[in-house]
Amino acid sequence: MPGHRTKGFCASAAALALCAVLAGCGGSGESVGGGGKVVLRYAWWGNPDRAALTNQAVALFEKRHPNVQVQTSYSSYDAYKQKLAVQATGGDAPDVMQLDYRQINQYASGGVLLDLGKQKALLHTSEIDQGLLATGKVDGTQYAIPQGRGTETVVYDAKAWKASGVPLPHKGWTWDDWADDMRALAKRTGKPGATDPGQNEDAFEVWLRGQGKSLYTKANGLGFTADDLTRWWTFTDGLRREGAVSPAEQTTQLAGFVENTPLARGKATADNNWDAPSSGFLAFIPTGIALAPMPSGEDGTPGQYFKPSMFLGVSANTGHAKESAELVDFLLNDRDAAKILGATRGIPVNESIRKETESQLKDFDKTISDYQASVDGTLKDPPQAPPSGDNALQSTFQRDYDQVSYERMSPRKAAENYITEAKAELRS
């Protein structure tokens, strides 16, 4: 190595390594059909139990449509939303994709989604509640079809909670009741009562709505102030300091799969989640879990609401609009598919299927159905679809709370940071 060439060699190697900085982002792949079959790609987020059922239903679809092969893929919500964003912008979105309420605005206006109104002949929507169906419309065009109805819940280890001797959660409990129960659970079980809800934008929304406020205004501005957020974070941070909810080290591990939650890891007695994905906890708590309503505001105002738990959309770039529409129709309207899928994505949206299957629902599907029935009619109207910036703000919310729970910032300072970031995000 030592020699007169070393320096020049060194410099050019350095220059090459530098270029790698800027050439980081690559292209996209292309799906090609094999054996003369039409190949569809279908992707969703969810826990493994949902994947098992979905793959069963897809197998039945393939049996009915021998010319179609469906490639499925799933991941946790966090990973899914990043992957889909990259695929969508590269024009490589899956033919059929599961979408969240948060994504519809952005994807529809970005030209990622196919107008499903044009596929009416194959994709029937007449048996879906018109109000619910309209949540999949952007500027009057049906870009996505709701696939289920969900609401938030306090999910808990039924056996452990009973054994602790703390009275079971009851309808109409308030956030103060909830906090008292978490303290009591921590005292009797020796571990935190629940996951710290401070990092969860959804939980904050329920709390906020319980006070008659909302995350976003009708004009897509922020519906709350730094004072509101400071109060929420002071509340949850206080509980964390008392040991009533999970410590920062556990809270920070949440990533969209139930397996990372303190409840599933045996480090807490309760959690809050959406009702349908709560079935994922059964793999970790075989003795059984139960669902309770989310706490309401001090005056009894309920904060939780029914929202379309997820949507199905078809890529505008699909080469197989017909087959994609058939798959969507099958997943929503086929009786056999409904039997397989149960309530893994929420209670079915097809009214006649729902009525038919309601009595046949078993196990956890029945738990979800009963839970929804128990709160049905008492909840307030859902908010409109969140503005597109909300997609990024969900992560920002979690990050800013990390600063609070690791005691690196006061709730006030972190809340002010969040408001600044949120305003910038919503403006752009």
Add this chain to the structure above:
Amino acid sequence: MTTTEIPAPTARPKRPTAAPKRRPKREREGAAWVFLSPWVLGACVLTLLPMAVSLYLSFTDYNLFDPPRWIGLRNYTQMFTEDPRYWRSVVTTLTYVVIAVPLQLALALVVALALKSMKSGKAFYRSAFYAPSLLGASMSIALVWRAVFNDGGTVDNLVGNGGWVNKPGWSLVAVALLTVWQFGAPMVIFLAGLQQIPAELYEAAAVDGAGKWRQFMSITVPMLSPVLFFNLVLQTIQAFQVFTPAFAISGGRGGPADSTLVYTLYLYDRGFVASHMGYASAMAWVLLLVIGAVTAVLFRTSRSWVFYASEGDR
């Protein structure tokens, strides 16, 4: 052993003497370009073009879905004046570079010295120590790393401090250790450099009564300094661009409490999570300029401590 089987050395003298000794310059360059073409094409299409596009995007507001909108220097001013998280990522990256690079180079040098003095089994150990560099770049190792350093993981069970990856003060150390563990490439280069140091220098030093340490400081270090410099520059550049270990160990979020939010991870977050491609591009260009500046400074200081044997001869 016969060398007569190889015809090449005798081929040229047999050529007709009328032919020019060397082909015209232009023709020789043409052939060079033909052989270079795959690389040149790749460099233009996959490196230079994306670089040009990213330079343009850095002056725009681009959310991936709508067409880019020209906003001039807005991304840059926002970065420097309105984004506290940006500055946190800068501090995190600098901390990482300062921890990881010296540790990695020191370890590489120590192992290379040990290997050099080995009598047998050198090839085996060289491969064994290089293996992590081949594995380490992969996502799977990073995930294993996360499991090892998580609460309830191996390190937690041994040391009992509750899992480094969930402690803001320790998580960056876990990331740095993953890099340090991949010391194979600098080690192999050190080893090559060590083997080129003439043995007579050591013999002469030994005759003069120099001990091992004196030999190391007075012969090994100066003779190895060009290689040391080469490794230092390359590893520094790579360390500034660290992404995979930080991404995997923090589950893609740079947590806990932004403690592993290195520059490129924040860049990724802005670009692919928050869909601000213009801002992310601007960040990439600032990174390029900063690494360029740091490299230039390293080159400048090298004059005072890097010893080139050939220059000494002159």
